Structure formats: C-alpha cells, structure tokens
Amino acid sequence: MRVLVTGGAGFIGSHLVDRFLQEGFQVRVLDSLLRKVHPHGRPAYLPAGIEFIHGDVTDRETLRKALQGVDVVSHQAAYQDYMPEFSHFLQVNAVSTALIYELIVQYQLPVKKVIVASSQAVYGEGQYACPQDGFILPQPRSQQQLAWGDWEVSCPQCGRKATPVPLQEEHNNPYNQYAVSKLAGEKAALGLGWLHGIPTVALRYSITQGVRQSLYNHYSGICRIFFSRAMQRRPLIIYEDGRQTRDFVHVQDVVDANMLVLEKDAANFHTFNVGSGNPTTVIDYANAVLRKLPSAAGVQITGEYRRGDNRHSVSSIHKLTQLGWRARRDLSTIMDDFLAWIESIGGVPEQIADADAHMRNAGVVLSVS
Numbered sequence: 001m002r003v004l005v006t007g008g009a010g011f012i013g014s015h016l017v018d019r020f021l022q023e024g025f026q027v028r029v030l031d032s033l034l035r036k037v038h039p040h041g042r043p044a045y046l047p048a049g050i051e052f053i054h055g056d057v058t059d060r061e062t063l064r065k066a067l068q069g070v071d072v073v074s075h076q077a078a079y080q081d082y083m084p085e086f087s088h089f090l091q092v093n094a095v096s097t098a099l100i101y102e103l104i105v106q107y108q109l110p111v112k113k114v115i116v117a118s119s120q121a122v123y124g125e126g127q128y129a130c131p132q133d134g135f136i137l138p139q140p141r142s143q144q145q146l147a148w149g150d151w152e153v154s155c156p157q158c159g160r161k162a163t164p165v166p167l168q169e170e171h172n173n174p175y176n177q178y179a180v181s182k183l184a185g186e187k188a189a190l191g192l193g194w195l196h197g198i199p200t201v202a203l204r205y206s207i208t209q210g211v212r213q214s215l216y217n218h219y220s221g222i223c224r225i226f227f228s229r230a231m232q233r234r235p236l237i238i239y240e241d242g243r244q245t246r247d248f249v250h251v252q253d254v255v256d257a258n259m260l261v262l263e264k265d266a267a268n269f270h271t272f273n274v275g276s277g278n279p280t281t282v283i284d285y286a287n288a289v290l291r292k293l294p295s296a297a298g299v300q301i302t303g304e305y306r307r308g309d310n311r312h313s314v315s316s317i318h319k320l321t322q323l324g325w326r327a328r329r330d331l332s333t334i335m336d337d338f339l340a341w342i343e344s345i346g347g348v349p350e351q352i353a354d355a356d357a358h359m360r361n362a363g364v365v366l367s368v369s
Ligand SMILES: NC(=O)c1ccc[n+]([C@@H]2O[C@H](COP(=O)([O-])OP(=O)(O)OC[C@H]3O[C@@H](n4cnc5c(N)ncnc54)[C@H](O)[C@@H]3O)[C@@H](O)[C@H]2O)c1
Pocket: 006, 007, 008, 009, 010, 011, 012, 013, 030, 031, 032, 033, 034, 037, 038, 055, 056, 057, 058, 075, 076, 077, 078, 079, 080, 092, 117, 118, 119, 120, 121, 182, 204, 205, 206, 207, 208, 209, 213, 214, 217
C-alpha cells in the first residue's frame, strides 16, 4: 500500500509519516516547505526512506504526479495563521481538497480512502445552552462587548449568560476564514467522496500538541508561546480573564485516530472530533506550565483580548470513542514530551519572534477600554 501524505513535513503530517512507515506503507510526501513553518528547509526528522515531492498542493500537475499509484491520501497540508490573508486560506485549504477529488475522478485513480484534516475551528464560537431558550449557536462576541471586558457568551434572544456545551459534529458555525476554509475542505471531501464512491473521513482536530510543532509559525499556539516565555523567565501573558476553556490533544492520539478511521469502514463518509474531551482554562494551563518550570516569572493578566478568539472550545469525543478510540495521553504528558523535546534541541531558538509583539503590531491584540 502506498500513502500520499500532503503536508508530511509538518508537525502532524510527519508523525503520520512515521506511523505509516511502521505499518509497512510506502510513503510519499508532498510538501511546499512553507517558509514560515520550515525556515531552514527540509526538516531533519523526515526519514530517508520516503519519496519526497517538494511542491504545492494547489498545483494541478504536481498533485497529479503525487497521486499516481497511491492507495490512501492523508491530506494534512494547510495554510494556518492569524494574519488577515482571507483569500489565501480558501485558496490553499479548500481548493487543494477539491483538486484531490477532481484529479482522482478525471484520471480514474484507484484511491481507496482519503482522510482529510479538519479543525475544531469550524465550530466558531461553539455551542451553548441558554437557561431560557435552550441550544444556541452564537455569533462571535461583539467588539463592543469585548471592549467592556464582558467575556462570557450571552443568548442573542434573551441576553442571559449561556453555558458552553461540548462541541458536537453535526453543527458548525465558522466565522474566521481559516475555519471557513477548513469547513469548505471538509464539505468538498465528504460530498465528492460520497458522490464518486471514494471512502472519505474528515477529522476535526482540537489543539494538537507535541514534539515537532512548528516553533516559527505564530499560529502554533499556547504550548510553544508559554514554554518559550517561561524558559526566558518572562511572564506568561493571559488574555481576557484566563477562564476561557480549550481542549488539548497529544499528537500521538491524533495519529492513533487517523489509523483507526483508516482501518474502519464504519468511519467512511463521517466527520469525527479528535480531542481530549476535557476543558482546560488558559489560567490552569499557564499554572501547569509554571509547575513544570517553577523558576519562571509567573502570569500576567494584561486586560487585553485578541480579536476573533472564541471563549470556549471543547469538543465532544463521544462519536470517535464509539468507534474504539480514546485519548491516552493527558495534558501533563503533552507538556513533558514538549519540554523534553525543546531541551533536546537546545531550547527555543533565539531568533523566534515574540508572538505577542507580532500580534500586537498586527492589531490582533486589543485593550479593554
Ligand atoms: N496543529 C493543530 O493544533 C491543528 C488543529 C486543527 C487542525 N489542524 C490541521 O492539521 C493539519 C496539519 O497541521 P500541522 O499543525 O501539522 O501544521 P504544520 O504547519 O506543522 O504542517 C503543515 C504542512 O503543510 C505544508 N504546506 C502548507 N501549505 C502547503 C501547500 N500549499 N502545498 C504543500 N504543502 C503545504 C507546510 O509546509 C507544512 O509542512 C492542517 O490541515 C491543519 O489545518 C491542526
């Protein structure tokens, strides 16, 4: 069996590459080695025994060649950032997914399964219960609300504060264009897969963490930002009040989920969340980092917020658990693995720009008035 892993030089893709090799697959990687993810070119962790195509997943001829003789497609390549390149998210993430199917259909390629990486981001501000009006899919909090430092989500009908509920696969409510592009990719994949009889699964990953996550991409979040500041003995900056919740999943649990849905026909034409199922507040996360690095400078709640942040994002993992998967590594393991890796590479590289300063300059970080 031959597998094509798009984005196989990246964080999640490279762990999938390792697992596919262990499982006896011939592995082909298509990756553009995006500079903001790989400023030093092809990463050393990519094994020698793979076929590597350096190219863009939106380039028709490159993708056509990459799909030749492939049994399984694992589509991980994506453009991710906080920056306002609205059209580029759709251009890369949605177009590449549709192109995979276009080429499979046009050249009648005998692909047996396609697994696409989607994201918890498709839920937008998520799913809430209002004590009066029941289930709601709210809009993002308004700039006016955030400028007042009023953080929790209110029911749009009655104005009462609403309670977050675990994110269920049947709903989506994206607002930012990365999220829209991931939903478009997912819909293209599941719809085209169904119409053309190409078994397809979409996996909506929660915040995935672990060894090899890009240290350079500003998007790649809390773990890298908090640990690098803690190691530099700088305070961990907390936006809002720190009580916003997230869910964090270990990259090896994500790999396990991919392998499970590959093997199970019952997964075909379905979307699954892949997360921990456990809410962690940002302040609890920061305190966990400080327990790992007690000499750090503590936390700082700056009275600021980020435009476009969701208040609560915790996925239900019931559907994937029913298929036989569970998250086997907890947050402490995620942090231990990340820290051991950072220490093994000699610490966070000096030249890494401060994500906070970068977002501040870009107007993403705003102050409560
Ligand atoms: N890491 C997370 O927390 C997370 C959460 C939800 C969803 N996802 C999704 O998982 C997938 C993998 O994410 P990751 O964290 O490993 O990201 P990553 O940035 O580490 O890896 C993505 C890889 O895709 C490559 N790439 C980007 N644009 C490309 C293009 N046009 N053509 C070819 N290659 C291209 C990059 O060079 C990189 O190697 C993505 O689809 C992402 O949207 C990730």
